[in-house]
Amino acid sequence: MTRRSLEPLLWLLFSAGGVLSALFLPVLLLLFGLALPLGWLPPPSHARLIAVLGNPLTGLVLFLLCLLSLFHFAHRFRYTLYDGLQIKHLNELINLFCYGAAIVGSVVAVYLLWNVP
Amino acid sequence: MNEQPKYTDFHPRWFRRRMSTYWWLKRWSYVMFILRELSSVFIAWSIVFLLLLTRAVSQGQEGYEQFLAWSKNPVVVGLNVISLLFVGFHAVTWFNLAPKAMVVRLRGRRVPALWIAGSNYAAWALVSALVAWLILGG
Amino acid sequence: MADRIILQVTRYRPEDEAQPTFREYEVPCPKEWVVLDGLNYVKDHLDGTLSHRWSCRMGICGSCGMTVNGEPKLTCATFLSDYAPGPVRVEPLANFPIIRDLVVEIGDFMQKLAHVKPWIIRQEEKPLSEGEYQQTPEELDAYKQYSMCINCMLCYAACPVYGLDPKFLGPAAIALAQRYNLDSRDQGEKERMELLSQHEGIWGCTFVGDCTKACPKNVDPAGAIQRYKLKAALAWLKDIFVPRGAK
């Protein structure tokens, strides 16, 4: 095969993202999205968060979480648009939008995580 | 089969039904499917939310407090409640379906799907506990 | 229980009609009768112009698949009395063009079936004189489930992806490819992989999962496809990371 299909790669990213997001996102969202804002739990100190975020290992995990989850999103949403709205003929546009968003998001994530003091 | 009689390939009188744009409303399982697929949007939002948090924390104590205040905004809370539901739905469907793609064999016998799903849930609980401990402190 | 039941049956006579319509027939409904018995009763006693396919009446030939009250079913294995007091709506299988009445066109599926090379592929055939290829019950078990497909196409009727894009290879054909891939006697996995790992092959499936729910023979095509995806993706990785010479 000369022109190698990208589908396997995209699917691997999608799957890995599926696993990571299923493992990590519910608890993160529960804490930062609900428990803290609604005052169920006292917010952790800023210093602690900096410490956690500053750890290279956490940084790496967070980066992978962002990258893979975004590709997970891109892949699934692309098919949802294909099937749900029956606009497969807009194939290229959809791909550009979905995977483009995932790439941009990942770059932003790198930038932000790199700049944690 | 390269010698099939060709003229049967197309027939003007066949009636071809078109799928309606709302096909996914036709059956309960299709609705669940679409909801499952839409969970991806909320996953994306969760990531955005977390990145905003990261940025806020990097900007120092003040930024962090601003973020905490912003996250109390009812709209944001509402969005997060819905996201949590979807992300939870994603997690449950994902862990339940994983055994389909993974066939694990131990001594020639296929490991029952329930075990695989079970170990997925165990991993989920472990990760959640670890994350909570990291953030909230022991 | 009522001893008669109303069947609402799709009628489409391409010579006279532009579109399918429904007609109602009242048929007896003893507890032993399946939907197919009702249709045969119509054909023999009420309206000889009704066309539908059937043969074995024991759920094994795969010809009598239709949509019964919205669900793809083998009509010879679906009891009328389960739908009492009725009415029961009998339509042709979804996602296929209708030739006439309850008869759909399945040439597309037949081509896909042949396309995945569903036969044993080997570099070297073993001569008959050397006897059988040994295969333990465990090795048989590895593919047995996927060999149970009766080609009834209920899974295609249940799969929205196929409905939206008829180019999609679809559940049964992929399950069949997997049946041969997992057979310890076969060596054709690579050849089939090239066919299957195209966009219209395994990647088109978004794991709706209704194919597996519709399957009357527990083939689990959805599982077969997901397993195939994992395998194809890993093969792809291996291709990239293992240098050519090392293979």
Place this chain on the structure above:
Amino acid sequence: MNVTAFHDVVLVGGGGAGLRAAIAIAETNPRLSIAVVSKVYPMRSHTVSAEGGSAGVVRPDDSLDEHAYDTISGGDWLCDQDAVEAFVKEAPEELLRLEHWGCPWSREPDGRIAVRAFGGMRKMRTWFAADKTGFHMLHTLFQTSLKYTRVVRYDEWFAASLLVDDGRVQGVVALELMSGKIEAITAKAVILCTGGCGRVFPFTTNANIKNGDGMALAYRAGAPLKDMEFVQYHPTGLPFTGILITEACRSEGGYLLNKDGYRYLQDYGLGKPEAKPVLRSMELGPRDRLSQAFVKEHEKGRTIETPYGPVVHLDLRHLGEQLINTKLPFVRELCLKYQNIDPVTELIPVRPVAHYMMGGVHTDIHGATPLLGLYAAGEAACVSINGANRLGSNSLPELLVFGARAGRAAAAYASSAAEPRSAVLAQAEDERRRMQRDLLHKIDGRERLAPLRDELHQSMEQSAGIYRSGNSLAQAAVKLRELQDRFRHVALQDHSRTFNTELMAALELSFMLDVGEAIVESALRREESRGAHQRTDFPARDDQRFLAHSLVYRNADGSCRVEYRPVTITRWPPGERVYGR
């Protein structure tokens, strides 16, 4: 009229026999073009329903001679012994070939082929794929046939008549269901593999497609039908549906019980009841004997009455869930689905049901009929390995052995035969006009299909069942003549060209009437009892007069003429059939 196509060999029928023949031709001579004409998609053919297994000697403690002897004695010495010898020799090779093509045969723990016991067989030699043997064989054959590009399929084409000119069969006239086109498919040789004719009986295990089409096609073209009086009743069918509960239930150790829970077969010279199955004894006796025992048991008032006729019970409960699930899963599925009972804990009601046709188109040991260019194989043919009673699990290997033989013989013939003559096209044109005039376009007939079919069923059941008498057969013969007449006044309701299943049913009914007549006439003439043919007025076997095959020919006026031909005996002189000892 246009010829759709010319091929070297046309196969009518895409079941086990047809597909095996197609592959044999493709492998014999890859230059030949092969057409498979089938009224249903090949994998829908009735071979798909066969459950129990397929016999072929593989075990070291077994021998070809024993298989041959079991077959010949099981057939009450009406088998041609040269054919049987060829059959038992080639059966294991053919089954092995299928293994190489991927058939999922059940296995021993060490990976070898597993075999099970079967009725009338003194050794374990029946290969099986759980209890879906025919299903797996047919799908394996079909899928394997896909790789031969010279095999062209005409799926859902109905063969309506043979083209014969100059004493040679040169193709078929066929109706394409989807379009309603009636066309000539010409060829140098035709092989009929159209299966049996169980549907001439009202209560049968046979699928809707088994109407004896090929037998009637050959018969009308001038070939004789052989041994048509021998119709096998299978002792264990589900009441109402006639769904078969495979003999494998009994070979795994199931019991047949009458209404008192008594294993009644011991009263009919079939041996003594043992807890474990004993080969060629009791429940593992041959089918004709078991079905006959049922009728006697019924006469003694010891069967159980149900709305769908008398039944006895098949008891599998002592086999245990584990064994039933691994060896007989389909039986459990069928019982649960169609009878709402679970054989693990409940008794299965069963009764004899018309199942298999020993007779068929007369062929020699190579599948050739007396008509030049015409071959036949499978249940449609009568090579004479089944004699007066087929042993369970001999039919599937027969499809393979004689399918392949007919394929090779036809290939050899077609490689050198002349091209079909253009005269046959005029014939095809006539046939097309006839079908349109007499069936499709006729509106003023007074007869309808369903009642005619019901009357045919009734007289077949009354006259040609498990026990027959001269009187009832003679009455049936008259009745069938009458039905033939009335058929000429049939009018269809459906005049559409597109997928007209009523037209197909009409053609099938007319085939069934011919086949029914052949059965009744040859049964009437055979004044003895042998195997599946039991005359109440002639209860003994009569080797003096009837150690012979009957051959039914069609006279010009449509009536039958019966002749006889000697049985080939090589090494096993006729003897007594002994079971249970």
